[in-house]
Amino acid sequence: MNLPGQRFIRITDGVSALLALSFLCSESFAVAAHTGFEIGRCIENRLGRIAGERSSVQPSQRDGSRRLRVTVTDENGIPVLAAKLSLVEAGRGRIVRATDEAGQGEFTGLEAKEYQLRIEKPGFYVTELKIASDTESVQVTLYHQQEFTETVNVYESPAGIQAERTEKSAVLTSREILSLPYPSTHDVRNALPFFPEILQDAVGRVHVNGSDAYQVQSNLDGFNIMHPVTGLLEMHVSTDAIRSIELQTSRYSVQYGQGSSGVLELATGMGDDRYRFSATNFIPGVQTNKGLHVNNWTPRWTISGPIRRGRAWFYEAGDGEYVQNVVDELPVGADRARAWRWSGLTKSQINLNERNILTATFLVNRFRSKHDGLSLLTPLEATVDRRNSAYLLALKGQTYRSNGLFAEFGFGISWYRDDEAPQGDSPYRLSPEGASGNFFRQSADRARRAQVIANLTLPTIDWAGRHEFKTGVELNSIAYERTVMRRPIIVVRADGTLARTSAFAGGGLLSKDNFARGAFLQDRWSITRRLTAELGVRLDRDSIIHQLTFSPRIAFAYALGENGKTKLSFGVGDFRDATNLALVTRPLEGERTDVFYRRDGSVRTVVSSFSVGEPILKAPRFLNWSAGIERELPASFYLTVEFIARRGRDQLVYVQRDLAQSRVAFALTNDRRDRFAGLQVVLRRTFKNGYPLFASYSYMRARSNAVFDFDIDNPVFSQQASGPLPWEVPHRFLLWGVAPLRKSFDLAYSADWHTGFPYSFINQEQQVVGAPNAHRLPDYFSLNAHVEWRFDLLKYRLALRVGMNNITGRRNPTVINSNIDSPHFMEFSGTQHRVLTSRIRFLGRK
Incomplete structure (x- = not known):
């Protein structure tokens, strides 16, 4: 037959x-x-x-x-x-x-x-x-949700149970991103902690389920926007341009092969057959601290509409930021630093016919801070002149047929440029009172990623159920070039005596390229009406490790009953990360010589160098498995309980190879083994008119046998050791939502409590004292609440918001002086304060 x-x-x-x-x-x-x-x-x-x-x-x-x-x-x-x-x-x-x-x-x-x-x-x-x-x-x-619409008989979709989907997925919609209160709302990355799986560290890097920041794959409209070298999410997009952010943390498709801990998908807007315009924060903020001046201005705007109605559309979104930081403790004339940043997103879509679609995207980022890092401990002369820029140019074609055949082809290229320069060439000096002289490093980084994607979804096939086959390929060509020069560092004690000097050799111009290719095959098999299995395999290879990796994955979803009110999910698979060029290129940075001057008059010299044995490296891998249950409760509440475990093997890490008492060689090996286990409980509901309520509790345990990240600029002269990872947070409670107060008034709120991040004690000679990461910062707690009033002015709709972040005034320090030999040992910095905020938005015509 x-x-x-x-x-x-x-x-x-x-x-x-x-x-x-x-x-x-x-x-x-x-x-x-x-x-x-x-x-x-x-x-x-x-x-x-x-x-x-x-x-x-x-x-x-x-x-x-x-x-x-x-x-x-x-x-x-x-x-x-x-x-x-x-x-x-x-x-x-x-x-x-x-x-x-x-x-x-x-x-x-x-x-x-x-x-x-x-x-x-x-x-x-x-x-x-x-x-x-x-x-x-x-x-x-x-139809996509709009910030303001003329139609009255519409209501938003609640986040229900998708019985046929196997992946663990959560979505932040544009309404939630724009409504919920969080610090620095002009940067959409600051909204990511509304996902209970995501935490930001002291410098804003994103960690998903206890992973390193480069282990999450970040996409913008289907294109990879991870930094080609570090793997971090550094591309900036206007908050107003985001339609949705989707986070997949387990059981996700083999289509994604460059993030072992999850996939972050940012979807941006597109125009329709109506011209639309919006503007946010177009009035600058002023302050009277040391005179009247503009201290912060973060305008955002969007404009969209038809190029040809029913056929072609455009979308423009831009934002800017001007910040003037005034440090009260510094003298007038040397007490302020200014920074500016702007970004612009331009998109257009043309429907060649009803089944062939072409979309073009151009994104630009620019940043300049002439005195970056100004603080009480870092005066004007010790700051750096920092300039960053990034660009993304992408073209995607999509074609589909009524029988289910769907194909997409895309090409994208991104460029990154990062420059830092000291204010002069004076010796750089560090003491307990802070830094003096000029910063010791000058660098210029250039990175580029060219990517090609092609995916094909075939018509469904009925055979022992229903099969949806999908296959695709992905190519990434990465080029990296860096010029770096370092000058000596002088470290003195509180009494002015010399404690240490650091000198550098080598460096100069370095470069490294990588060419990665991957392919996948997937079958979403609907075995019965209630049972779905997703089976897939992925092949990857790059030009650095030269190993063909085979990554199988399988996941199941089972609905208890035809009504889909309860779903059980389970999955296990092999997950990989993109090769991290920042690790691989450290040997090209040169050598470091540290001379320690002890109080007894003795001197200890340590020469540090890095090496990589590329031909013998193996591709790191994670074995991930997870199980979850989703249940629709009475009154349209939804309960989700999810357990996930990750086991790493052959991860890249530098370990010490002691060749002599005065020389330390750090060799890149596959010796790292990470372990993660997490339990998450989520309760959510969408009330009438789309008002959300979200509450969650998360438990995690993230450990490794190699917790130190050795670096030529920040060395730790101790052997690799096991312990908690620096971003492990055992317990976290999260609450957020929006509620109506009265007609045209809404209350948006958020509360976040979690265990403090771990840290280690060190001594004056940069050696770890005691067990690694055995101590923790104080528990973090932040409570934010904003009230927004929407009103009409002439023929236009506006929204005025006033609120307070960190209502309780909790300090929430992010940095601690953990040097046991320092007179400022155990002093905190990077603290938060209670902040009163306001915002006005222009939503368009009534």
């Missing part, structure tokens, strides 16, 4: 054969990225006859055999993935499905009766419609 699509199944027998589909009409993958629509049509022609066999089979109209196919697109014609479809028959229960990559969901085994169909997804307005008894397919447009 020949099943529909059987010939295509034979093509998928081999992974390599299926991955080759994307190249059927192109001589090279680079060409493929620039001729995506021609290739898409070619693939359609080659598969058309097979898909035609499948689509020509008409469903029987007898009771119990009817099929209904629903296709969901947004207002710009782009398929909506993971939209929740609920089909209800009067007086009976509901059947729940989710849309696939092509925006399609299918109901089978229906009776020839009328049904009520409800389509919803967080960040969109709910759509409901009646389905006639003879309807076999329906096309639905799902």
